[in-house]
Structures are given as structure tokens and as C-alpha cells.
Amino acid sequence: MEVYFRKSYPRSMEGNFGRCYLDDDRVTRDGLSKRIKAFRSFLRDNGIDSKVPFNLPHRVAAARAGMGTFGKNCLFYSNKVARGGSWTLPIAFVIDEAFEPDMPTMEIGCPDWCRNTCIAACPTRALKGNSQIDPRKCISYLSYFGEGITPLELREPMGMFVYGCDRCQNVCPRNQPWLAQGLPMNEKVAAKEDYFELSRLLHMDREYFETKIWPHMFYMSYQDIWRWKMNVARVMGNSRDKKYIVDLVRAFEDNTDERVRGMTAWAIGNIGGQEALTALKGLIDETSDLVKEEIRTAKEFC
Ligand code: SF4
Numbered sequence: 001m002e003v004y005f006r007k008s009y010p011r012s013m014e015g016n017f018g019r020c021y022l023d024d025d026r027v028t029r030d031g032l033s034k035r036i037k038a039f040r041s042f043l044r045d046n047g048i049d050s051k052v053p054f055n056l057p058h059r060v061a062a063a064r065a066g067m068g069t070f071g072k073n074c075l076f077y078s079n080k081v082a083r084g085g086s087w088t089l090p091i092a093f094v095i096d097e098a099f100e101p102d103m104p105t106m107e108i109g110c111p112d113w114c115r116n117t118c119i120a121a122c123p124t125r126a127l128k129g130n131s132q133i134d135p136r137k138c139i140s141y142l143s144y145f146g147e148g149i150t151p152l153e154l155r156e157p158m159g160m161f162v163y164g165c166d167r168c169q170n171v172c173p174r175n176q177p178w179l180a181q182g183l184p185m186n187e188k189v190a191a192k193e194d195y196f197e198l199s200r201l202l203h204m205d206r207e208y209f210e211t212k213i214w215p216h217m218f219y220m221s222y223q224d225i226w227r228w229k230m231n232v233a234r235v236m237g238n239s240r241d242k243k244y245i246v247d248l249v250r251a252f253e254d255n256t257d258e259r260v261r262g263m264t265a266w267a268i269g270n271i272g273g274q275e276a277l278t279a280l281k282g283l284i285d286e287t288s289d290l291v292k293e294e295i296r297t298a299k300e301f302c
């Protein structure tokens, strides 16, 4: 059972990225991969062959093995690690040895008094309350697989998340024992903090993306860099921070993709005020009806 949140992450990163992605080494192979390799060596030294197929249902396998229970947010809560929290990544090993199984714990382990906090807190109503999630409505999915410009009604609910979402875990009382403690800083992730600064992400080119960002967050290829930039522009707009107006105007001028240009216009409008209105009046778009409409609507916000 891997705990992906053993150490703390820079606040600026936790606010914009799901924690499970911050130290994901499936490409760099410099953390969990080494530990899996070491465990497989240990098994081999004890006469057990193993495989680690990633297409297994890992959470269900862990519950069948009696290692924890589910939450109403559809996440897996460990019995033994992370103080019973959901900051875990169960990893299923297939081995050529039979063990006496523990009692399966395929159940919801939430206290009645919680009153469905996660379901109420999910800003996009992705959680159905019947142990099901509509992934197409989940911010995590939308942030890396959403098609087209993010619909207007989702832009504010998606809030400050660029990639992933931890909201239903952050509000969960089962996670508070782990969240309440002081954890040492994850220095490996802290060293990447500057690369993930919003202005840098908004203006990144192919080389920057492929060397600094993609190895750590790889669900989107370079062909989808428009989605990265659109997400960052949305977050800047939701920040309501006037310092981003200059960046957003520059991104509007530098990008040809109408989804990015449209979102930068929306973001400037969402920041609002006289400075934003002046910036919007300076945006000239000759061709795209989508962008023209976004500029028109954005001016009304100011
Ligand atoms: S990760 Fe975010 S959007 Fe997805 S279910 Fe949880 S709170 Fe809702």
C-alpha cells in the first residue's frame, strides 16, 4: 500500500494540482518504481515470482484483500496506513504462491455523522451518492481529458485546480487525522515548484513542456498543450488577481488556438475592473466567432 502523501507539498502546488500527481514517477521512475522493484526482488529471493499489471482494479483488489474500505467519494481508505486516510495507492501484485486470504472489506466505511460532506462539497456534482461517480463531471477528468473550451457554467466551480482535484478528500473527516499533522516537506517536489508557476505554464513552449512538465504530469501530450494553457488561464481568472492581466493579454496574442484565446478573454473579464476592461478593448480577433463572443461576454463582467 503506497502512501503518496507521506510528506507535505508546497502550498502553491497543492492549490492547483491533485496531490497524487505531484510525485508520480511512472515516467521518471525514481521513487515508487524503485520500491516496487525492491519488493519484487525480495519476493524473488524468497522463491516467489511476481508481476505488477497496471490494468488490474487496484482499489477493489485491496478491499477484497481486507486492506480497507471505500468512502462515498469512491476513494479507498486504508485500515492501517495514512491514519486511515485515502492518500493511498493500492498496488496489486500477481504472484505464483497461494496465501490464506483475509476477510474482504468491500464496504463503505463512512460514519453516519459525516452527512455526506464530500457529496455536498463536490463543485461539479460528479458524486452521485450511491457509490458512483460520473467521471465526465469530475474536475480531474475534465482537467486532462475535457473536450473543447470549458463550458461557462463549469469554469468557476473548477476553481483553482489546473490538473486533478482533491476537494472531496480535503473535506473528508476520515482524512483529517493525516491532514492535521505537520509533515516534512517533500524536497523533490519543492524543487519543481518554480516550473509549475502559473505564468510559466501559460507561456510554455514545446521544449519546456516536454522537459519540465510532461515527465511529472503526463496524461496530456504536447498535442493537448492547449488544454494546459486553457486550464491555467481559467485558474488565473478565478484567482481574481489583477497581476495576471498582463500574462493573459500576452497569451491571447501569442496563441492561435481559439480555446486558449477564448479562455484568456473570459479570465480577464472574471478578474474584472477598469484595468481588465481596458485590456479587453485592446484584444483584436478577426476570425473566431467563439473568441468574439467570449470577449463580448467578458466585457459585461467588468
Ligand atoms: S475529485 Fe473533485 S470534482 Fe472529482 S468527485 Fe472529488 S470533489 Fe468532485
Ligand code: SF4
Residues within 6 Å of the ligand: 071, 072, 073, 109, 110, 111, 114, 115, 116, 117, 118, 119, 168, 171, 172, 173, 174
Ligand atoms: S466526506 Fe464523509 S461521506 Fe464522504 S468519504 Fe468522507 S466520511 Fe465518507
